[in-house]
Amino acid sequence: HKFITDLLFKFDIVEFIFSSAGLVCLLLGLTFGGSDYSWDSYTVVIFLTFGSVLIIVALLYDFIIFPRFNIVKANFTKYQPLISWNNMKKPGIFTASMVMLFYSISFMSQNAYYVQFFQLVYNETSWRASIHLITLMVTTVITSVLCGGMVRKLGYVKPILIFSMVCGVVGSGILLLLDNHSTSAMHIGLMILPGIAFGCSIQCTMMAAQLDLDKSSPTFRTDFISITTFNSFLKNCGPAVGGVISNTIFSGVLSKKICHSELGETVSTVNDFLSNRTSKFDGATSESGDMISDSVKAVFYMALGWCILAFLFSLFVSNKRIISGDKGNKTNSIN
DSSP states (O other), rough: OHHIIIIISOOOOOHHHHHHHHHHHHHHHHHHHHTOOOTTSSEEEEEEEEHHHHHHHHHIIIIIIIGSSSHHHHTTTTOOSOOOOOTTSSSHHHHHHHHHHHHHHHHHHHHHHHHHHHHHHSOOOOHHHGGGGGGHHHHHHHHHHHHHHHHHHBBSSSSHHHHHHHHHHHHHHHTTTTTTOOOOHTTTTTTHHHHHHHHHHHHHHHHHHHHOOOSSSSSSSHHHHHHHHHHHHHHHHHHHHHHHHEEEEEEEEHHHHHHHGGGGGGGHHHHHHHHHHHHOOOTTTTTHHHHHHHHHHHHHHHHHHHHHHHEEETTSSSOEEEOOOTTOOOOEOOO
């Protein structure tokens, strides 16, 4: 009996099942749409609709139904939903979470198709194309470490987060200059600013969300763990969502270009087109190279849009300040 109780109310297995199934259905719908099936096909519509309904049901369960159980009311410090309405209704927590989600989608889309660009346009091997990400990895790690120290010293999270999102937007804009006619010198350092933005966002979004928690609340410890876990979930959700959406955009744009070109007479699908180009590579500036370059750029435009959304939400994160002293950690608002 205790095992079932903990499973239902301590681990909130019901919300987990509904939200996981809903997310999988949405991703499957986005994956199949425009490639294996048309967007108005029953398969895609059912996946997208069913996935959306499951996620809404999961949120309604956590926000409305879960807190109404008598066992939860009697042990509210012990049993809390995975996503609590009391936390998510706070603007600072919600906006910080959205910054993490939107920029993760943007960053992971850029990350994946930056490598794909060199593989598909220049016919480089996987490991050689991945070398171009060295500057990205270095700047992300260094910025993540420095960001934590800067926040601890200055006490303010919001200005650093806004600065990082500005770097992200500028970096996303500069990345649009990448095409199959750019020189090798232009390829250097294109991912530095996106790396800086991601390194800062990892630290700042989590701290910004934690700052808006009520430390006098009896459920503070549970809420702290819940918000931290939710932030990590959104960070990991970015690669999944961004990867599927990016692939959908890339395949859709490239498929249309294939249909309107002479190559459409010999190949019928995107996979056939890419396989044919790999085996019969005709150079980076050929017609097929232009088509792939434009398709990758469409993904970068999408990533820029997500990055702008992340920047807009960063303007509304918590204004509170971290103060460390003998009395413990406290938070004050910026005057």
